[in-house]
Amino acid sequence: MTAQPEITFRDKFPKVAKYDIACEVEGLLCCDRSGQPVNLYDEVVQRLPDRTARFCHKEFLHPMLELVTSPHPTAPELRKQLRQFESDTTSVLSPLGANVRWVGALDNAVLTREMIRDYNRTQVTLERVGPMVPRLATFGLHLHVGVDFGALIGVLKALNKLVPFFTALSANSPRMSCLNYQAASHRFPFWAYGMPTSGWPHQWRDWDHLESHVADLARLGLASSPKDLHWMVRPTRFGTVELRCCDMPPSLDMAAEIAALYQAVVIMSARNPGWLDAILVAALQADISASTTFGAAAVLSSVTGERKALVEAFADIKRPLGGVLDEIKARELVDRLHRRVAARTELPTPTWRPPVPVASPARATRDLVVSSASIAASWLVAMGVASSGW
Numbered sequence: 001m002t003a004q005p006e007i008t009f010r011d012k013f014p015k016v017a018k019y020d021i022a023c024e025v026e027g028l029l030c031c032d033r034s035g036q037p038v039n040l041y042d043e044v045v046q047r048l049p050d051r052t053a054r055f056c057h058k059e060f061l062h063p064m065l066e067l068v069t070s071p072h073p074t075a076p077e078l079r080k081q082l083r084q085f086e087s088d089t090t091s092v093l094s095p096l097g098a099n100v101r102w103v104g105a106l107d108n109a110v111l112t113r114e115m116i117r118d119y120n121r122t123q124v125t126l127e128r129v130g131p132m133v134p135r136l137a138t139f140g141l142h143l144h145v146g147v148d149f150g151a152l153i154g155v156l157k158a159l160n161k162l163v164p165f166f167t168a169l170s171a172n173s174p175r176m177s178c179l180n181y182q183a184a185s186h187r188f189p190f191w192a193y194g195m196p197t198s199g200w201p202h203q204w205r206d207w208d209h210l211e212s213h214v215a216d217l218a219r220l221g222l223a224s225s226p227k228d229l230h231w232m233v234r235p236t237r238f239g240t241v242e243l244r245c246c247d248m249p250p251s252l253d254m255a256a257e258i259a260a261l262y263q264a265v266v267i268m269s270a271r272n273p274g275w276l277d278a279i280l281v282a283a284l285q286a287d288i289s290a291s292t293t294f295g296a297a298a299v300l301s302s303v304t305g306e307r308k309a310l311v312e313a314f315a316d317i318k319r320p321l322g323g324v325l326d327e328i329k330a331r332e333l334v335d336r337l338h339r340r341v342a343a344r345t346e347l348p349t350p351t352w353r354p355p356v357p358v359a360s361p362a363r364a365t366r367d368l369v370v371s372s373a374s375i376a377a378s379w380l381v382a383m384g385v386a387s388s389g390w
Contacts (some may be wrong), residue, residue, distance in 0.1 A: 007214045007226055009152075009207075015239025016146030019270075019328070020071035021078055021263040022240070025085075025255055026139040026248050027100035029063045029093075036109050037063035044092050052088040055081075060136055061115050065089065065100055071146065074329045075260030082252040102255075104173030104187040104247025106137035111177065137177070138187040139248040141170060141255050144240035145266040153204050154273030155241050155266060159233040160200055161279040162265060163245045164287035164300050165317070168310050169341060170246035170258060171295030184295025187247050191230060192288070196222050198230040203281060210235075241266060257337035260330035264321045267328070275320060278305035296344040311342045 016022070029040045039062035045053050052067070059066045067085050072078040086100075093099055115137070147155055167188055176186035183189075192199045197217060204210045217223040226237045232245040243262055249255050268275055279301045290298040302313040303320070318325070318334065325331040 007218055007223060007229075008211070009226065009235045009237075016071045016144070017073070018146050018148060019263065019267050020073055020146045021075055021259050022069045022071040022144040023078065023082075023255060023259050024066060024068045024140075024142040024144075025082065025102075025252065026059065026141075027065045027102050028106065028139060029065055030099055030101050032097045032099055037061075037106065037115060038098055039063055039115065040093075040096060040098055041065055043096070044089065044098075047092045048088055052085050055085070058117060060117060062117050063115055064139065071144070075256055075263055075333050076329055078259055079253065079256035079333070082256055086252050102139075102172075102248050102250050102252065104139055104171070104185060105176040106139075107173065107175035108178060111137045136190075138173065138190065140187065140191075140244060141246040141248050141258065143243040143246070143259050143262045144236065144238060145263050146240050147266060147270055151270040151273075152235055152241060153206060153210070155269045156233055156235070157203055158269035158273050158276050159241065159243065159265070160203065161276045161281070161284065161301075162317075163200065163232045163243075164284060164291040164298075165310070165313060166243060166258070166262070167245045167247075167288060168291035168295055168298040168300060169261075169314075169337075170249050171291065172247040172249055174295075183293050184297075185247055185292045188245060188288070188292050191244065192232065195230060196220075197228055200232055200284070254337065254340060257333045257340070260325075260328070260333035261317075261321075261337060263328055264324045264330055264334065265317070267324050268321055276303055278303055280305075283307075296341055311338070314338050314341055 029038050029044065030036060031038045041058065041062050041064065044065065045056050048056065055067050055069060057066045057068055067082075069078060069081050072081070089100055167185060171184035171188075173185050173187040174180060174183065179186075190198075202209070202213065214223065214229065217229070223229055226235070230244070232243070234242050234244065236242045246258060249258060283301045287298075287300045290300060296310055298310050299307050300310060300313050302308045302316045304316050308316065315338070318338065321334075322331075325334055
């Protein structure tokens, strides 16, 4: 019998300084004239100054530009790095007649073989995902905060309850592969339900419970490293707790604002794991259906235990975070984010509030996943991979 890899986390904490914030941002490289994706990643990174190029990472798609920031004590410092990245990439892209679009999914184009980067993890990913491959053309904001190992289980439990909140807050993929199902986030359903290693993890009792589950995934050949655990909230090999549910928001400034709120939430959850007890685990499925369908216009469970519009639930979350926001110099950024949410809620567009209300948001969310099989059928034949057993 082949020995299965052991996936461990205990030796990773602490690695990043306690409560430092970092993020991964993913953008789509597009042609100025046509608006279509262009495979410029390698050329762009070669032209970037080292202060930015060394933080860029190759991803699944050639047109994807990803930056992984360094850890920072506060979100305002993180924002400085993001703004430097934006300035540097704009200077490089302008002469090439291209730009970076900050969006949650490949919206106005269909995934082609030429867009897929041929590197070590690609084949493994394709084999695991199978006919869901077109759903991989997504772009997210991943947030990392360093925490002590002893606090991690409590933090994971608390953060799971805020996945619908952060999903609604960042929803920015109203189209995918030229299709529109009147949902605010087409990206979330794939990463929540598309693979056995995606979605929400259990409400872990303790570390033994978590590691037993991860060992089962490894034994079944579903995961070989912490990177294969595509949970919406997960511990990482970097010694951080990572939030993965967010679409890439429309701007890097908004990304920094979401990071500021997330950092405050993690700190509060480490110090007081029970501060979200009023949000019932049983209500999370209804909450995520609303978040995915309506985005900033969603009605969700609030920290008060009531169901409220997102902008009101945001206000409820800010109140207990007041002292933490001042401590990490994040109040201004979080207040600005709150104003953005209020403005988006008022937009009279199908993106945020479908003109014909969906009778069952849960069914609408499920249909996004089911429909991907038909989207993928012709794509697999065209790619010449239909015979590989997918």
